[in-house]
Amino acid sequence: MQKELVINAQNDQIAIALLEDKSLVELHKDSLQHSFVVGNIYLGRVKKLMPGLNAAFIDIGSEKEAFIHYHDLGQQFLTFNNYVRQVLDDRKHEPKVKRMPDLPKDGQIKDVLQQGQFIMVQIVKEPINTKGPRLTGEISIAGRNMVLLPLGDKVSVSQKIKSNEERVRLRKLVQSIKSPSFGVIIRTVAEEKRVAELDNELKMMEKRWNKVVNELRRAKGISLLMEESSRTVSILRDLFTPEFEAIHVNSLSAYDEVVSYVEMIAPELRNIVKLYDGELPIFDNFAITKQIKSLFGRTVSFKRGAYLIMDKAEAMHVIDVNSGTRTKASQTQEENALEVNMAAAAEIARQLRLRDMGGIIVIDFIDMNEGVNRNQLFEHMQQLMSADRARHNILPLSKFGLMQITRQRVRPALEVDTTETCPTCFGTGKAKPSILFTDQLEEKFELIKEVYNTSRFTIHLHPYVAAYIKSGFPSQLLRWKMKYGFGVRILPVQDLGFLQYRFVDKNGDELDLNSTQAMLDE
Secondary structure, eight states: EEEEEEEEEEEEEEEEEEEETTEEEEEEEETTTTTOOOOOOEEEEEEEEETTTTEEEEEOOSSSSSEEEESSSSHHHHHHHHHHHHHHHHHSSOOOOOOOOOOTTTOGGGGGOOTTOOOEEEEEEEEEHHHHHEESSSSSOSSSSSEEEETOOOEEETTTTTOOOHHHHHHHHHHHHHHHEEEEEOOOGGGGGOOHHHHHHHHHHHHHHHHHHHHHHOSSSEEEEEOOOOOHHHHHHHHOTTTTTEEESSSSHHHHHHHHHHHHHHHGGGGGGEEOOOOOHHHHHTTHHHHHHHHHSSSSETTTTEEEEEEESSSSSEEEEEEETOOOOSOOOHHHHHHHHHHHHHHHHHHHHTTTTOOOEEEEEOOOOHHHHHHHHHHHHHHHHHTTTOEEEOOOOOOOOOEEEEEOOOOOOOOOOOOOOOTTTTSSSOOGGGGGGHHHHHHHHHHHIIIIISSSEEEOOOOHHHHHOOSTTHHHHHHHHHHHHHHHEEEHHHHSSSSOOEEEESSSBOOEHHHHHHHHHH
């Protein structure tokens, strides 16, 4: 399978697309005005205890109060709490780690926390709708091959590593190189890794923890002690495998960041990181824009007329499978239902990853009478979902043909509005004559020459309009060049509506002609 990562870094947001055999399977979008907070470590203050919920609200300085349940404090919480108190009481000396008893499994939060108390916490779930961030007291620092557990002492190995010999090798290896005051979880990607690589990563994570402790010493109240890596690096850490054939980046700063990370974890793969400098927007070039528009609507077509209807309620997602016009005369109704359901399962597994849907998902498959067919569909869905990194649980089909899936929700489900503003009236309800559109563009030429003093620029247009302006002989584009002597270029951009346009100078900066015209008219 060919794997590629495409990173579209813009001024206000970053979008990261994972392609498998050119097919979009994951999309991550983040506004640069809104930081990615999962993994951040804070010194927070207990704001309110909720004995009835056996939980507490913690003030970490965010807009919404964060929430922590007793069971999320972690077995080592008493040791952590004692360590934090020692650091805050004596900020000049390094405290000794004193092992405290494990937190009782059936205890009460009012016996452990007090209102106004300082507590070190880490965000495990971003704010979703009206809910604030979800916290844990089990502090961890994630690396590529391992997860460091400060103040722990155990070494655990991912159960996905099946070889018993390799599990024993990794456990002994890590135990020999780690500090006694740290626990470690060995991730699946550490399989077959050499000691030097693991040792370097372990030292790097220990340095990050030491920075957390130094920030704790300087803290005068509620504080951010450690900020998670950038969104780009955090996704790379979770997704990156030696199977990646290319990572395409359209921003020099993001490119340098990705190169630095790849050189650190896999120097031999440094050359797969490529700086994209093509004329087309990077998502247009890799056919991602078109896939986004076709995959994020309420209706998703997947095979010869069959389609899905996807709806979201407050507490769950509901997916309805429809055969549409897709039938085969040579097949019975049962055979046709099985074929459509199997294809639908593949698209649904893709959609769950793509939209990062979490919580409860209910799927209404086409009814099948044969038990063997229902079992085949259930096993097929299990196999398809095995590639999903989010924790999930799948139940067999009920007698009504419903399949229930629970999937870990860490962030809000990704929603992309695939509707477009009316390309004729732009939402106003009134439109200029479309036949005058080229005249409207031509009117901007003199303004560009007068205000910007340039004769070389590019016009971004909808692909159909761009094709029209460049078609025929002499084309409209050629007539413009001959009439004005301008170096006019036309670039098709899939994100634009039919009668939308953008003027861009030779440096790639957009010319705000409407504002300029308004200023001249005043």
